[in-house]
Amino acid sequence: xxxxxxxxxxxxxxxxxxxxxxxxxxxxxxxxxxxxxxxxxxxxxxxxxxxxxxxxxxxxxxxxxxxxxxxxxxxxxxxxxxxxxxxxxxxxxxxxxxxxxxxxxxxxxxxxxxxxxxxxxxxxxxxxxxxxxxxxxxxxxx
Amino acid sequence: xxxxxxxxxxxxxxxxxxxxxxxxxxxxxxxxxxxxxxxxxxxxxxxxxxxxxxxxxxxxxxxxxxxxxxxxxxxxxxxxxxxxxxxxxxxxxxxxxxxxxxxxxxxxxxxxxxxxxxxxxxxxxxxxxxxxxxxxxxxxxxxxxxxxx
Numbered sequence: 154x155x156x157x158x159x160x161x162x163x164x165x166x167x168x169x170x171x172x173x174x175x176x177x178x179x180x181x182x183x184x185x186x187x188x189x190x191x192x193x194x195x196x197x198x199x200x201x202x203x204x205x206x207x208x209x210x211x212x213x214x215x216x217x218x219x220x221x222x223x224x225x226x227x228x229x230x231x232x233x234x235x236x237x238x239x240x241x242x243x244x245x246x247x248x249x250x251x252x253x254x255x256x257x258x259x260x261x262x263x264x265x266x267x268x269x270x271x272x273x274x275x276x277x278x279x280x281x282x283x284x285x286x287x288x289x290x291x292x293x294x295x
Numbered sequence: 296x297x298x299x300x301x302x303x304x305x306x307x308x309x310x311x312x313x314x315x316x317x318x319x320x321x322x323x324x325x326x327x328x329x330x331x332x333x334x335x336x337x338x339x340x341x342x343x344x345x346x347x348x349x350x351x352x353x354x355x356x357x358x359x360x361x362x363x364x365x366x367x368x369x370x371x372x373x374x375x376x377x378x379x380x381x382x383x384x385x386x387x388x389x390x391x392x393x394x395x396x397x398x399x400x401x402x403x404x405x406x407x408x409x410x411x412x413x414x415x416x417x418x419x420x421x422x423x424x425x426x427x428x429x430x431x432x433x434x435x436x437x438x439x440x441x442x443x444x
Contacts, residue, residue, distance in 0.1 A: 194377075200377075204377055218327035222330070222351070230331075230349075231334060232344075232349050232391035234352040235388050236385070237352045
């Protein structure tokens with residue numbers, strides 16, 4: 154894998170990845186099982202509405218996990234992501250029938266030559282509105 | 296019952312070890328749409344210098360939440376999960392998690408702050424290998440909405 158990105162070739166502001174990810178109820182059930190997060194607001198309309206939500210919503214951790222795969226694929230090694238943080242600013246309602254499509258855009262936010270790391274800032278939106286705030290992944294590069 | 300703010304500063308004893316398995320990592324990767332071969336194929340992981348398939352960056356939540364359950368499932372803490380909203384999450388990886396790891400977690404309750412009627416609870420899960428090597432730090436903040444009056 155000699156084609157991993159090199160720190161010296163990068164510039165702040167440079168876009169390094171972009172992807173649309175689609176989530177439906179089946180995806181949420183799958184994430185619930187894989188993660189062990191069985192909170193019913195992520196699969197049960199009745200419970201979601203009873204706590205004031207407009208619909209079943211995606212696990213924030215699903216959105217966080219789906220968004221970073223853009224960074225992993227660009228970095229070329231999942232082990233290169235040394236730090237990853239987000240704020241959950243808006244829920245992602247997931248209709249049934251149907252699905253929701255989240256857009257992820259990854260761009261270089263900062264470069265640290267001494268540490269050998271790049272900070273990748275993720276803009277994650279649903280219908281043009283951000284659903285994650287301060288979504289930043291720090292990637293160790295050669 | 297309100298959230299018991301006296302839990303702030305608490306440190307729990309190390310919990311039961313979590314054994315990281317290949318199929319669990321593949322299942323988690325599939326659920327979040329992570330398709331990098333190093334999550335799935337041991338040979339692809341070894342080509343990058345890892346001993347076995349590597350966890351996606353957010354997999355550590357699975358390990359951390361077992362430790363967090365010590366707080367959230369404690370009735371005396373007064374945390375009603377139906378009123379909880381996830382506010383933020385941060386993973387710091389001291390080294391990648393891979394299949395074959397046996398991980399032990401120490402949960403810290405870093406703070407419980409009441410703000411504008413919300414109780415903001417910040418926990419920190421320090422995940423280590425059985426020999427004590429630091430593996431990951433997971434910091435999570437939850438907001439607990441007040442009960443309807």
